[in-house]
Amino acid sequence: MSAERLVIVGGDAAAMTAASQARRGRSDLEVVALEKGRYVSYAACGIPYYVGGVVDRFEKLLIRSPEEFRQKQNIEARIRHEVLHIEPNRGRVIVRDLDAEREYEEAYDHLLIATGAKAVRPDLPGIDAQGVVGLTSLEDAKALRELLESGRPERAVIVGGGYIGLELAEAFHRRGIDVSIVGRAPELLRNIDPDMGALVSKALTEMGIHLYLGEAAAAFEQTSGRVSAVVTERRTLPADLVLVAAGVRPNTELAREAGLPLGLKDAIKVDDHMRTPVEHIWAAGDCVETVQLVTGGPYWISAATVASKQGRVAGANLTGGDASFAGTLGTTITKAGPIEIARTGLQETELSGGDTRFATATVNTITCARYYPTSEPMTVKLIGEVGSGRLLGGQIVGGVGAAMRINVVVTALHAGMTADLLAELDLAYAPPFSAVWDPILLAARELSAKL
Numbered sequence: 001m002s003a004e005r006l007v008i009v010g011g012d013a014a015a016m017t018a019a020s021q022a023r024r025g026r027s028d029l030e031v032v033a034l035e036k037g038r039y040v041s042y043a044a045c046g047i048p049y050y051v052g053g054v055v056d057r058f059e060k061l062l063i064r065s066p067e068e069f070r071q072k073q074n075i076e077a078r079i080r081h082e083v084l085h086i087e088p089n090r091g092r093v094i095v096r097d098l099d100a101e102r103e104y105e106e107a108y109d110h111l112l113i114a115t116g117a118k119a120v121r122p123d124l125p126g127i128d129a130q131g132v133v134g135l136t137s138l139e140d141a142k143a144l145r146e147l148l149e150s151g152r153p154e155r156a157v158i159v160g161g162g163y164i165g166l167e168l169a170e171a172f173h174r175r176g177i178d179v180s181i182v183g184r185a186p187e188l189l190r191n192i193d194p195d196m197g198a199l200v201s202k203a204l205t206e207m208g209i210h211l212y213l214g215e216a217a218a219a220f221e222q223t224s225g226r227v228s229a230v231v232t233e234r235r236t237l238p239a240d241l242v243l244v245a246a247g248v249r250p251n252t253e254l255a256r257e258a259g260l261p262l263g264l265k266d267a268i269k270v271d272d273h274m275r276t277p278v279e280h281i282w283a284a285g286d287c288v289e290t291v292q293l294v295t296g297g298p299y300w301i302s303a304a305t306v307a308s309k310q311g312r313v314a315g316a317n318l319t320g321g322d323a324s325f326a327g328t329l330g331t332t333i334t335k336a337g338p339i340e341i342a343r344t345g346l347q348e349t350e351l352s353g354g355d356t357r358f359a360t361a362t363v364n365t366i367t368c369a370r371y372y373p374t375s376e377p378m379t380v381k382l383i384g385e386v387g388s389g390r391l392l393g394g395q396i397v398g399g400v401g402a403a404m405r406i407n408v409v410v411t412a413l414h415a416g417m418t419a420d421l422l423a424e425l426d427l428a429y430a431p432p433f434s435a436v437w438d439p440i441l442l443a444a445r446e447l448s449a450k451l
């Protein structure tokens with residue numbers, strides 16, 4: 001009798017965490033991961049720092065090679081193998097070996113879909129011009145860095161004011177390139193409120209980055225096939241490099257075609273064990289819908305932390321375990337130049353116009369003791385429910401040392417704490433790290449008075 005086989009579509013965070021966990025759960029299982037790209041188990045989150053030159057060598061973004069998976073864990077990771085179709089009734093996937101240019105069938109006893117997210121590529125005139133690039137894979141990152149080093153662009157325009165746009169603005173700026181960001185929303189970063197986004201805009205403007213917000217890119221002009229400008233509703237911005245970072249969506253065409261139910265933003269529906277409703281098929285990572293822990297409602301996020309946790313849960317359960325993934329708070333953290341940004345839970349723009357009665361408290365404070373030389377401004381915004389006093393969310397924008405404080409708010413949200421209780425926490429203090437009154441305590445105290 002041949003061994004039972006787990007086939008995984010994808011080869012990154014969710015996929016390879018699941019593969020490793022499944023191996024821990026069952027040494028007799030055949031584990032095969034099919035990855036269409038050239039790499040498995042890589043650090044996509046490190047891409048902006050590689051592009052900017054903070055990370056010197058590309059190889060540092062590679063966490064584990066197919067050879068290492070084979071030797072250390074008896075996991076077979078086939079790169080350049082794209083899954084074209086899933087056939088649930090036959091328990092098979094149809095695969096294309098991209099190098100050998102042949103198709104074959106692979107039978108599975110368990111299938112895990114971990115196809116991640118794909119970039120939104122707006123259908124605008126000129127988008128196929130040379131020098132208009134996207135950034136979702138390591139291959140993209142390598143090509144972009146080569147372009148920066150060989151082409152030496154002087155003016156870059158980034159289309160999209162999300163966190164990837166911001167991180168790449170820092171990367172380009174670090175290389176001495178004149179950077180502009182064009183964003184449709186009135187402020188940068190839609191996953192924080194506009195009042196907090198305005199602080200980020202101010203910091204970027206002070207760095208010398210030009211912001212054109214509240215206006216969408218409409219076309220890309222080209223000269224001899226190379227991009228020469230970005231045309232918005234209001235102006236023409238000369239550019240010799242354009243990065244399109246207009247957001248990502250779940251990559252679920254395969255799942256849709258296989259008849260799997262899709263939910264929010266067409267993400268795959270799974271239960272808390274990462275099971276799809278179709279027998280023997282599991283899914284994890286950026287391709288699945290999850291739960292927003294504060295509302296209990298459906299939610300979607302592209303986050304490496306969430307993908308890895310979900311992969312671990314799927315790998316445990318499909319080898320007979322009983323693990324669960326309850327959901328996410330939508331916690332994110334990033335930086336651009338000197339400014340750090342973090343958020344968790346619900347924000348004012350999500351709550352406005354809804355049934356929840358809420359109040360907000362925003363405090364402008366400092367990262368550490370005022371007299372200490374590294375002290376920098378920071379702003380904390382907390383949101384809570386009027387009546388119950390329950391904390392609903394938080395956002396932080398500030399200098400070095402500001403953003404990781406979001407983890408206190410995250411912990412409070414997980415514990416269902418009130419603002420009152422949060423204000424009483426025995427948080428650490430010494431002058432290099434905080435003011436006597438920690439910024440979170442100050443904001444919680446102010447918020448609790450309004451709830």
Ligand SMILES: Cc1cc2nc3c(=O)[nH]c(=O)nc-3n(C[C@H](O)[C@H](O)[C@H](O)COP(=O)(O)OP(=O)(O)OC[C@H]3O[C@@H](n4cnc5c(N)ncnc54)[C@H](O)[C@@H]3O)c2cc1C
Pocket residue numbers: 009010011012013014015034035036037044045046047048081082083084114115116117135136137164251254284285286287302303304305306307333
């Ligand atoms: C530039 C950048 C910066 C980021 N920074 C952060 C950060 O700081 N923090 C954070 O939490 N998250 C960050 N993310 C998001 C994070 O990388 C993703 O959430 C995470 O990689 C999701 O893991 P995944 O396994 O679900 O999907 P992916 O990492 O997208 O992996 C899916 C894999 O499936 C493969 N695949 C897709 N379809 C097929 C098919 N049909 N056949 C075979 N293979 C297929 C793809 O090639 C891909 O390798 C960043 C992402 C990018 C692009």
